[in-house]
Amino acid sequence: MTLRNAPVDVLLRRALADARRRFEARGEDRTLERFARQRVSLAHDLLSKRKHRAAEVKRVDAKTLLGIEEAATKLQCWLELFAPVLERGHWHTLAHLVAAEAALAQLHDVLASEAVLRRVAPGLNAKSAVDEAVRWLNKAARDEARAAVKCLRSLPHLV
Template sequence: MGKGKASRDTRCVETALSDLTTPVVDLAVEQAREVAQEPSVEGFHQIRITMRILLTLWWFYRPLTDSREFTRHRTIYKSIANAAGKARDFDILVELLRLQGKCTSASTPEISAARNAAVDAGKEVLSPLSIQMQLGQILSQTSANLTSRHSCHQLRDFADKRVAKSEKQLHKQIAQALRVKKPDLAALHDVRKLAKKTRYLLELLEPVLSRGHRSTLIRIKKTLKPLGELNDVVVSEMLLRDNPSFLSATDRPKKIRHWFKKERKRRLRASACLLRKDWS
């Protein structure tokens, strides 16, 4: 790491797009191939993460891109992430029910059928060829637009500023979440989104930043764990609410609803407590 910081990175951010983005696009295509062969829980999860990384990179380049193109590209990334996320959400629900011993033999087929329907519905969006074509076109078009401007923003200076902006947004949202006496679910969800964006930026740009952010990255990862666990419960509750047949097929719907409500409150308190401890 010391050697990497010894010489200043003199690249322009405009011409660095391909270096930063191509490995992520290639990873997304490979993940899509794996999911096409075996639609596993982890496979869907990894595709969603990769799309979020691309969304973060496009936020990084936002000041240099056309607003309409930015919005269109962002929509494509989100559609791929959502297609993977829908199947992943059903997997999380099943896992939570099984871990807590609340999943009966009657409820599992109901959820599995819905999960398979989500997989089928997302097959076109998640096909390796579709992802390769869409992401390749976005990268090619954006790269051409950036280089046609004949401008050069130093990559390191630009990266320092964008990371500083992301960290500022995160700290502001954390402060807002901690101002209320009672933990607020929406505020903590916003903290999670900004923390993930900042994490991906730090991990992607660490070699070119003018200073280290290791302690911040460690703190963010620690914060994201309970927030992610809270989100799992919230999303699963929403699936149960939106799909009454999941509960009606069980012999103890009230107990299941009660457990999720109790678990949501417990994880909400735990997330707020850790946030106050590590960021106050």
Template sequence: MTLNFDPALVRKSLNGSLNPHPAASRARLSDPFSLRDQPVADAFVMLTAPLASEAFRQMESVAERPDVDLLEQLRSTLRRLRALWWAFEPLLDEKTGRVVRKRFKRLADIAGEPHEFDAACALLSHADKDCARLDPVLRRLRQQRREASAMSCVTLRKAQLDVLLRRALADARRRLEARGEDRTLEAFARQRVSLADDLLSKREHRAAKLKRVDAKTLHSIEEAATKLQCLLELFAPVLERGHRHTTAHLLAAQAALVRLHDVLASETVLRRVAPVLNDKNAVDEAVRWLNKAARDESRAAAKRLRSLPHLV
């Protein structure tokens, strides 16, 4: 299973240093010590319920007005829910869990579409300072952003997120209770984090030995770092400090990939709107600029990853 890399979450983590006990978690779970010793089935419900409530509230706000920031908040919540189902994957029905995660991903992608246009506009605005030929591209992207916001809201209103969440939560709890899992959440969380930590370490070590770090290798590191980040955030209320991968190290690995991801995502958005633009030269110029930016950011990411302390 691949977790979508979310640069917005990484930037938020960078600004807040990915506090092992973030304020949001403290607000949702005022007594982490009671959660720590809960059976896994009960703990799953305790972790899911506040996120589900948040998603319902955000859906109501989005229904009232198509705002990009509100949609981005909903996307973040849906991704966290998807990550939660992935975190408990070893204990859930594989087929049912995969279906639930796909539905969360689809809704998160719908909510995040306007934000992708925002990122593309921000990047190409820098290029436009040196090349006025990109004006038609930027105008079209901004128009598409407005249309995408309205369309995302309409689609999400019809998606019946409340029904999806309630059914998914009920099915997951039945599965967890049927397993008779006797581990506490703390023991389960430690094991999952340890495995994700090892995976990221191995992929970084492998990259450090390569003469040339290609896009596929960078993506594998990005994926492993995102999985570890999700687990650390989801299980923050019950985790103790002292993981081999320090929080600072994780953030350094992700920071090396944020800008590269933005460039690649912007090129995807650009190619989506290219057919409706009657200016091939402008599109070609924008693609050339993004390709150059992708090469530059790829080299910068590889250099930064190699410079991480434990890879020396």
């Protein structure tokens, strides 16, 4: 591998110098605060679009919620990275994002458990127990989906 054979600090310095050259070659004079606001705004727009698409359909599937979770994670990462240069109001958004991601992660766990159970069910001889477990997981998935949607709806709008 490249990192094992070369000193990491040299690679990082080269990458930083290359990024600086590319940034300066653009001819734009952008401040870090403006750049941070643009990145956060793009991530927020992506999350808003995915939330809007999910709100339009009658029943939200796991793939849609996973897309929302990815967009929320991206927004959270940008907010945490640029927290020192952004306004203080974003900490409130960050708290809501963490709560929404936790709810989405719980939903994902329930859906993954159901998928595993359905995959191994044919090999089990306890059909009634499997059916009961699937019913319970379906109810848990509905409850977790409602909680996740509630958390997503509580996200404040960014400027």
